[in-house]
Amino acid sequence: MKNILRFAKEKQRHITKSTMIVVSSALATVVLIIAIVSVTAYYFADFRTGIRLATDGYAAGLAGNTDLAIENFNQALRHALTKYQRSFVFLNRGAANNAKWRFDEAIRDHSEALRLNPTLTDAHIGRGFAYQRKGEREKAVIDFSEAIRLDPNSPAAYYNRGTVFLQNSEPDRALPDFEEAVRCNPQSAEPLVMRGLCYVAQNNLDRALANFDGAIATDSTNAMGYMERANLYFRKGEYEKGDRDREYARRLNPGIEQASNNFAVTLSQKLWATTTSSLWKENAEKGYLGIFREAVKVAEAGDLDRAIQLYNIVLAREITPAQASLAMMNRANAYRAKGEVERASRDYDQALRLDPKNAGAYVNRALTFSEKGEHTAALKDYETAIQINPDQWEAYFNRAISFREKGDIKRAIEDLTTVIRLNPNYANGYVNRSNAYIQIREWSKALDDCDMAIRIDPNAAEAYFNRANVYAHFGNRQKELHDLDVTISLNPKKFKALLNDLAWRRATSLDKENRNGPEAVAVATKACEMTDWKEWAYIDTLAAAHAEAGNFDQAIKYQKEGLLLAKAEPKLLAEARQRLSPYEQHKPYRENAKH
Numbered sequence: 285m286k287n288i289l290r291f292a293k294e295k296q297r298h299i300t301k302s303t304m305i306v307v308s309s310a311l312a313t314v315v316l317i318i319a320i321v322s323v324t325a326y327y328f329a330d331f332r333t334g335i336r337l338a339t340d341g342y343a344a345g346l347a348g349n350t351d352l353a354i355e356n357f358n359q360a361l362r363h364a365l366t367k368y369q370r371s372f373v374f375l376n377r378g379a380a381n382n383a384k385w386r387f388d389e390a391i392r393d394h395s396e397a398l399r400l401n402p403t404l405t406d407a408h409i410g411r412g413f414a415y416q417r418k419g420e421r422e423k424a425v426i427d428f429s430e431a432i433r434l435d436p437n438s439p440a441a442y443y444n445r446g447t448v449f450l451q452n453s454e455p456d457r458a459l460p461d462f463e464e465a466v467r468c469n470p471q472s473a474e475p476l477v478m479r480g481l482c483y484v485a486q487n488n489l490d491r492a493l494a495n496f497d498g499a500i501a502t503d504s505t506n507a508m509g510y511m512e513r514a515n516l517y518f519r520k521g522e523y524e525k526g527d528r529d530r531e532y533a534r535r536l537n538p539g540i541e542q543a544s545n546n547f548a549v550t551l552s553q554k555l556w557a558t559t560t561s562s563l564w565k566e567n568a569e570k571g572y573l574g575i576f577r578e579a580v581k582v583a584e585a586g587d588l589d590r591a592i593q594l595y596n597i598v599l600a601r602e603i604t605p606a607q608a609s610l611a612m613m614n615r616a617n618a619y620r621a622k623g624e625v626e627r628a629s630r631d632y633d634q635a636l637r638l639d640p641k642n643a644g645a646y647v648n649r650a651l652t653f654s655e656k657g658e659h660t661a662a663l664k665d666y667e668t669a670i671q672i673n674p675d676q677w678e679a680y681f682n683r684a685i686s687f688r689e690k691g692d693i694k695r696a697i698e699d700l701t702t703v704i705r706l707n708p709n710y711a712n713g714y715v716n717r718s719n720a721y722i723q724i725r726e727w728s729k730a731l732d733d734c735d736m737a738i739r740i741d742p743n744a745a746e747a748y749f750n751r752a753n754v755y756a757h758f759g760n761r762q763k764e765l766h767d768l769d770v771t772i773s774l775n776p777k778k779f780k781a782l783l784n785d786l787a788w789r790r791a792t793s794l795d796k797e798n799r800n801g802p803e804a805v806a807v808a809t810k811a812c813e814m815t816d817w818k819e820w821a822y823i824d825t826l827a828a829a830h831a832e833a834g835n836f837d838q839a840i841k842y843q844k845e846g847l848l849l850a851k852a853e854p855k856l857l858a859e860a861r862q863r864l865s866p867y868e869q870h871k872p873y874r875e876n877a878k879h
Contacts, residue, residue: 330363330364333363334360334361334362334363334364334365334369335360335365335369337356337357337359337360337363338356338357338360338365338369338372338373338376340352340356341353341354341355341356341357341360341373341376341377341380342376344356345376345379345380345383350380350383350384351384353376353377353380354377354380354381354384357373357376357377357380358377360373361373361374361377367400367401368400368401370400371396371397371398371400371401371404371407372397372401374393374394374396374397374400374407375393375394375397375404375406375407375410377393378390378391378392378393378394378397378407378410378411378414379406379410381393381414382410382413382414382417385417387414387415387417387418388414388418390410390411390413390414391411391414391415393410394407394408394410394411394414395407395411398411403434405431405434405435405438405441406431406440408427408428408430408431408434408441409427409428409431409438409440409441409444411427412424412425412426412427412428412431412441412444412445413444415427416444416447416448416451421448421451421452424444424445424448425445425448425449428441428442428444428445428448429445432445437468438468439464439465439468439469439472439475440465442461442462442464442465442468442475443461443462443465443474443475443478445461446458446459446460446461446462446465446475446478446482447478449461450478450481450482450485453485453627453630455481455482455483455485455486456482456486458478458482459479459482459483459486462475462478462479462482463479465478466479470502471502472502472503473499473500473502473503473506473509474499474506474508476495476496476498476499476502476509477495477496477499477506477508477509477512479495480492480493480494480495480496480499480512480513480516481512483495484512484516484633485630485633487629487633487661489516489520492516493513493516496509496512496513496516497513500513505536506536507533507534507536507537507540508533508540508543508544510529510530510532510533510536510540511529511530511533511540511541511543511544512544513529514526514527514528514529514530514533515544515636515637515640517529518636518640518641523640526640541605542605544637572598572603572607575594575597575598576594576595576598576607576610576611576614578594579591579594579595579598579611579614580614582594583614583617583618583621588618588621588622589622591614591615591618592615592618592619595611595612595614595615595618596615598611599611599612599615605638605639606638606639606642608638608639609635609636609638609639609642609645610635610639610642612631612632612634612635612638612645613631613632613635613642613644613645613648615631616628616629616630616631616632616635616645616648616649617648619631620648620651620652620655625652625655625656628652629649629652632645632648632649632652633649636649641672643668643669643670643672643673643676643679644669644676644678646665646666646668646669646672646679647665647666647669647676647678647679647682649665650662650663650664650665650666650669650679650682650683650686651682653665654682654685654686654689659686659689659690662682662683662686663683663686663687666679666680666682666683666686667683670683675706677702677703677706677707677710680699680700680702680703680706681699681700681703681710681712681713681716683699684696684697684698684699684700684703684716684720685716687699688716688719688720688723693720693723693724696716696720697717697720697721700713700716700717700720701717704717709740710740711736711737711738711740711741711744711747712737712744714733714734714736714737714740714747715733715734715737715744715746715747715750717733718730718731718733718734718737718747718750718751718754719750721733722750722753722754725757727754727757727758730750730753730754731751731754734747734748734750734751734754735751738751743774745770745771745774745775745778745779746771748767748768748770748771748774749767749768749771749779749782751763751767752764752765752767752768752771753786755767756790756800756803761802761803761806764803765806768783768807768810772810772814776814780811780814780815780822783807783808783810783811783814784808784811784819784821784822784825786807787804787805787807787808787811787825787826787829788804788808788825788828790803790804790807790829790832791804791808791825791828791829791831791832791872791873792828792832792872792873792874792875793874794874794875799832800832801829801830801832801833801834802833804825804828804829804832804833805826805829805830805833805835807829808822808825808826808828808829809826811825811826812826818849819849820846820847820849820850820851820860821846823842823843823845823846823849824842824843824846824850824860824863826842826846827839827840827841827842827843827846827863827867828863828872828873830842831866831867831871831872831873832872836867836868836870839867840864840867840868843860843863843864843867844864846860847860847861847864
């Protein structure tokens with residue numbers, strides 16, 4: 285019985301223990317389920333909070349409240365979001381930082397967005413924009429190019445990359461990007477304005493005008509379109525139209541003129557790439573005028589690179605558009621003196637955008653047109669300068685040179701006469717008018733002008749050279765040779781070639797009145813002496829001079845000597861060899877071209 289009772293008690297304990305294990309296990313399962321449900325509920329709630337904060341950030345950004353947007357994005361990133369959603373929060377916070385000009389923060393945000401989502405085109409565009417604003421243009425181009433690879437129809441990517449190219453003074457590279465931006469979004473006026481600026485930089489003013497017209501037709505409230513069209517009208521000398529467009533642009537946006545001027549400066553300079561930090565430190569405390577005067581001084585001394593750097597510093601200061609225009613024009617002058625005609629042309633264009641009434645910039649830009657052989661464009665700029673300032677004697681002087689090069693000697697003389705009236709002590713005005721008189725064989729007037737030029741400037745070498753020409757016509761060989769000697773002593777490097785040209789004309793011209801054998805021999809001999817008898821072309825001229833003077837033995841001798849020294853193109857050598865034949869037949873050589 286006791287055994288039965290003991291067994292019953294053991295059985296009872298076993299059942300109780302088993303029950304407790306089952307109950308405990310069930311309780312644990314319940315607790316786990318509750319925990320999972322709780323965590324899930326918490327995560328879901330946290331997720332919803334993050335989404336709400338992100339959404340509020342997007343709304344604040346669209347409303348222009350960037351501070352609130354950034355705060356909401358900061359809060360959203362503290363909550364549970366998917367990797368994909370976090371990439372968009374970083375993207376939008378980066379955009380807000382760009383709007384606040386916090387470019388380092390923007391770059392970090394867009395980089396994180398791309399780490400989370402490498403195919404995010406807008407993150408490349410946003411980071412490229414930040415790099416562009418920081419002046420890191422190569423990095424900007426890489427980002428914009430990647431955005432275009434990801435989305436070949438992204439107008440923003442094309443537009444921004446085009447702007448970088450334009451800032452780098454590369455309108456030819458910028459133009460195709462703005463073409464694509466217009467294709468991708470034909471209803472946007474901004475790409476049309478920028479495409480117009482590319483055409484302005486290429487001096488294609490008709491197409492530029494068509495683009496500005498198109499921008500205004502697309503969006504009649506686009507102030508920049510009106511402002512850039514105004515600048516174009518000013519450049520073309522259509523001041524009434526320019527004033528009308530500028531006033532309308534101001535009504536649409538009172539700050540548009542300054543914005544346009546600032547953009548003009550930005551497009552024309554590469555301050556950080558071209559200016560040494562030591563030069564910036566050296567001039568950090570100086571005012572605009574002090575740096576400007578120093579730039580003028582070093583340019584006059586011939587240190588053109590330093591002058592350009594100083595003008596860069598001037599342009600970085602807070603200055604008026606008129607002051608910036610003057611600095612831009614002077615920098616262009618330095619580039620032109622260095623032979624960098626295209627860079628000079630772009631600077632002159634920007635100088636005139638900054639101040640359309642800068643007559644000096646028109647005069648100087650016209651010189652670049654003349655150097656490129658674009659005489660019609662040069663004449664137009666001179667005419668515009670004269671309209672702005674009728675007393676701009678430099679415009680008349682340079683226009684006279686263009687007229688003379690085009691063969692319009694009468695108008696050249698008229699302009700030079702105006703120069704002399706406006707600036708009677710300018711020796712070069714008389715020198716150049718004497719040139720023109722010589723061309724139309726008004727020898728007495730030419731002599732008077734040479735005498736006046738020498739009276740004003742006794743070191744005017746070209747005046748002596750021209751007067752020697754006049755004396756040669758009058759047959760006064762003693763005075764001719766005296767003036768040639770003075771010419772050579774004043775400027776031997778410049779005038780040895782002119783002496784050779786003069787001797788060649790006197791020896792070979794088809795016009796009998798221009799030929800004079802003895803004079804040709806004397807002048808050609810001087811040219812050979814100045815070059816130590818080492819220039820075969822000058823000896824060739826001397827041979828032609830002796831032939832004209834009837835000294836055929838001397839002509840044959842010098843022609844053979846010249847051929848022994850000759851190193852030239854095959855065509856020139858062949859022509860020189862052919863000249864020996866008439867000398868051997870006791871005949872002079874005739875050619876109406878310069879040698």
